[in-house]
Amino acid sequence: MAVPFARLPTLLIxxxxxxxxxxxxxxxxxxxxxxxxxxxxxxxxxxxxxxxVVECWVARSQSGHDGEPEAFxxxxxxxxDRAERWTAAxxxxxxxxxxxxxxxxxxxxxxxxxxxQLARVAPAALAVFDAMSERAAGRPVxxxxxxxxxxxxxxxxxxxxxxxxxxxxxxxxxxxxxxEHGWWNLWLLAGLAASQVPTELDSLANxxxxxAPAVFILHGADEVVPPKYQRRVVDAYAGPKQxxxxxxxxxxxxxxxxxxxxxxxxxxxLLQNSAR
Numbered sequence: 001m002a003v004p005f006a007r008l009p010t011l012l013i014x015x016x017x018x019x020x021x022x023x024x025x026x027x028x029x030x031x032x033x034x035x036x037x038x039x040x041x042x043x044x045x046x047x048x049x050x051x052x053v054v055e056c057w058v059a060r061s062q063s064g065h066d067g068e069p070e071a072f073x074x075x076x077x078x079x080x081d082r083a084e085r086w087t088a089a090x091x092x093x094x095x096x097x098x099x100x101x102x103x104x105x106x107x108x109x110x111x112x113x114x115x116x117q118l119a120r121v122a123p124a125a126l127a128v129f130d131a132m133s134e135r136a137a138g139r140p141v142x143x144x145x146x147x148x149x150x151x152x153x154x155x156x157x158x159x160x161x162x163x164x165x166x167x168x169x170x171x172x173x174x175x176x177x178x179x180e181h182g183w184w185n186l187w188l189l190a191g192l193a194a195s196q197v198p199t200e201l202d203s204l205a206n207x208x209x210x211x212a213p214a215v216f217i218l219h220g221a222d223e224v225v226p227p228k229y230q231r232r233v234v235d236a237y238a239g240p241k242q243x244x245x246x247x248x249x250x251x252x253x254x255x256x257x258x259x260x261x262x263x264x265x266x267x268x269x270l271l272q273n274s275a276r
């Protein structure tokens with residue numbers, strides 16, 4: 001069977017990684033990004049953990065610039081993306097609530113210590129939560145993430161007392177790799193890559209352990225994380241949840257006005273639950 005042209009870059013990466021045991025999942029799922037980016041208006045925080053230093057970029061919502069925030073938000077970007085691009089926008093999306101958002105650059109991206117290894121992701125994320133929680137001093141800490149970032153957020157939710165989550169297009173990594181990328185390599189490379197995903201990043205297992213209220217935004221025409229995989233994470237989630245569907249939306253498509261309004265109301269639900 002011929003391999004479609006669009007699959008060739010992925011096939012090349014995975015084939016080359018066979019020469020370096022342990023790197024298939026790291027390259028295929030996580031990747032790295034050392035691009036020099038501007039970070040105007042953001043504050044840089046460096047958090048130390050056993051694997052080195054993780055870089056965070058911090059922004060406050062418009063109403064939180066002049067005083068102390070009422071809540072904190074841990075923000076995880078998608079694979080090979082960067083916190084500098086999105087942290088300010090995430091803070092602004094919380095509207096008139098004074099929140100402080102910490103956007104995390106994964107190991108191997110930005111100025112976070114490398115290499116880019118999946119095994120480093122959960123320890124780095126937990127270290128950032130602990131640092132943020134200390135800064136919060138009892139104020140609620142939430143998590144917000146999209147795509148691969150939801151894998152990280154769920155790893156934190158299963159192990160730390162988050163007060164709520166906003167998750168968009170959540171993939172169960174192992175099942176997605178096998179189901180969507182196995183057929184063109186007879187499940188050999190995909191099986192090896194799936195087996196290398198750390199247990200700490202098992203979104204289905206983490207969802208079953210997470211009890212904080214969660215908002216799920218599901219893109220119904222997602223070509224990267226097809227809806228059936230997103231639904232598996234939603235169905236596994238143990239805590240209270242709200243689902244906001246975007247039936248015709250592809251993976252990277254922006255929220256519609258209706259969905260944005262629904263998410264704003266859902267954030268109020270999270271904040272109200274956190275005050276109880």
